[in-house]
Amino acid sequence: MLGIISGSAMLPAIGRDIERSAGTPWGAPSSPVWRTRLAGGEVLELARHGEGRSLAPHRINYRANVHALVEAGATALVALHTTGGIDAALAPGDLLVPDQLIDYTWGRETSYAAADAVVHVAFDVPFDAALRARLLTAAREAGCRCHAQGVYGCTQGPRLETVAEIDRMARDGCSVVGMTAMPEAVLARELEIPYASLCLVVNPAAGRGEIDPADMSRIAAASGDQLALLLARCLRGFE
Numbered sequence: 566m567l568g569i570i571s572g573s574a575m576l577p578a579i580g581r582d583i584e585r586s587a588g589t590p591w592g593a594p595s596s597p598v599w600r601t602r603l604a605g606g607e608v609l610e611l612a613r614h615g616e617g618r619s620l621a622p623h624r625i626n627y628r629a630n631v632h633a634l635v636e637a638g639a640t641a642l643v644a645l646h647t648t649g650g651i652d653a654a655l656a657p658g659d660l661l662v663p664d665q666l667i668d669y670t671w672g673r674e675t676s677y678a679a680a681d682a683v684v685h686v687a688f689d690v691p692f693d694a695a696l697r698a699r700l701l702t703a704a705r706e707a708g709c710r711c712h713a714q715g716v717y718g719c720t721q722g723p724r725l726e727t728v729a730e731i732d733r734m735a736r737d738g739c740s741v742v743g744m745t746a747m748p749e750a751v752l753a754r755e756l757e758i759p760y761a762s763l764c765l766v767v768n769p770a771a772g773r774g775e776i777d778p779a780d781m782s783r784i785a786a787a788s789g790d791q792l793a794l795l796l797a798r799c800l801r802g803f804e
C-alpha cells in the first residue's frame with residue numbers, strides 16, 4: 566500500500582481511520598498512521614509535523630515516522646514537501662518531482678544502524694526512479710504543472726535562509742529549498758522502501774522575491790485538492 570508523509574500541505578480526505586497509533590522502537594511518530602480514503606482509493610498517511618502542526622523540522626522523529634509507516638504496511642513512500650523556489654522557473658503553486666538532493670542539515674538522527682555498526686548505504690540516486698515516473702505520469706494525467714527534474718536542498722530550519730545562503734545553494738545547483746526531505750529519504754533507503762518527493766513551491770526563496778508567510782500557508786492549503794487528485798491517479802494499479 567502507498568504511504569504518504571504529508572507536510573504543511575495535507576490531503577483532503579473522504580475519511581481517515583487509525584491504522585496504527587503505537588510507538589516504534591525509535592520512539593513516537595509525529596502522528597498516528599491513518600488509513601486515508603481519497604476519491605481514487607486508500608493510502609496510509611502520516612502527518613510529519615504532528616496533528617496540530619506542532620513539530621518543527623529539526624524536532625521531528627524521522628526514524629519513528631518512516632518505521633511506523635512501514636510497520637503499518639506501506640510498501641513505498643511519497644513524501645509531500647512544501648518548498649521555496651530557487652530556480653526562477655519554479656513559481657509558487659508549481660510542483661516538482663526532484664531527482665537529486667543536497668543535505669545541509671546537522672544533528673539529526675540519520676540512520677537505523679546500531680551505534681557500533683558501520684553502514685554505508687548507497688545513496689547516489691536518492692529518490693526511487695520508478696516511483697518518480699509514476700508521480701510524473703499521474704501529474705500529467707491530473708493536469709498539474711509539475712517539473713520533472715531538480716535538486717532539493719534540505720536546510721536545518723526552522724528559520725528561513727539568508728540571501729547569501731540561497732545564493733550559495735543556487736551555485737550548488739539547488740532548484741528548491743525545504744527542511745524535511747533529510748534524513749527521511751535515507752532512512753527509507755536503509756529500510757529498502759522506494760521513496761519519492763513531491764514538492765509544492767509555496768514561496769520564492771530568500772532574495773528571489775517577496776516572502777509572505779500568509780501566502781505560504783494559503784498556497785499549501787489551496788493545493789490539497791490537486792495533490793489528492795494527483796495521488797489518486799498515482800494509486801491506480803499500485804499494489
Ligand code: HPA
Pocket residue numbers: 647648649650720725726742743744767768769770771
Ligand atoms: N526555505 C526552507 N523551507 C521552506 C521554504 C523556504 O523558503 N518554503 C517552504 N519551506
